[in-house]
Amino acid sequence: MLVTPDSVLLTVAREASLDPEKVSPQSTIAELDITSLDLVSILFSLEEQFGIEIAPEDVSQSWTVTEFYNYVAALAAK
Numbered sequence: 001m002l003v004t005p006d007s008v009l010l011t012v013a014r015e016a017s018l019d020p021e022k023v024s025p026q027s028t029i030a031e032l033d034i035t036s037l038d039l040v041s042i043l044f045s046l047e048e049q050f051g052i053e054i055a056p057e058d059v060s061q062s063w064t065v066t067e068f069y070n071y072v073a074a075l076a077a078k
Contacts, residue, residue, distance in 0.1 A: 003050055003076045008069040011049065015042040023065060030061040050076045 001007070005025060013020040016038040023032060029039065043054045052075040059068070 001049055003069070003073045005066065005069045007049070008046065008072055009065050011045050012042055012065055012068065015045050025066040025069075026064050028062055028064050029059075029068070034061075046072055052076050 009023055009025065010020055012018070012032070012034070013023045016032060016034045018032060034042070039059065040056070043056060043059065046052065047054055050072060052072065054072070054075065058071070063071075
């Protein structure tokens with residue numbers, strides 16, 4: 001599957017039970033009130049979708065959805 005900004009945004013929204021229309025590329029994980037449990041669910045889902053491994057300690061609550069996408073896309077490109 002191809003990593004796109006929309007695919008990452010939709011995964012974040014789905015796994016955190018958020019309305020995708022309320023999640024913008026500039027939203028941070030902290031602003032979206034994503035819990036650590038939801039974040040783990042997001043990471044597992046992204047790993048499964050894109051065949052990557054994400055180190056949880058690399059992910060920051062201050063990341064925007066765009067930064068999250070950039071990280072996932074870079075891992076998928078390896």
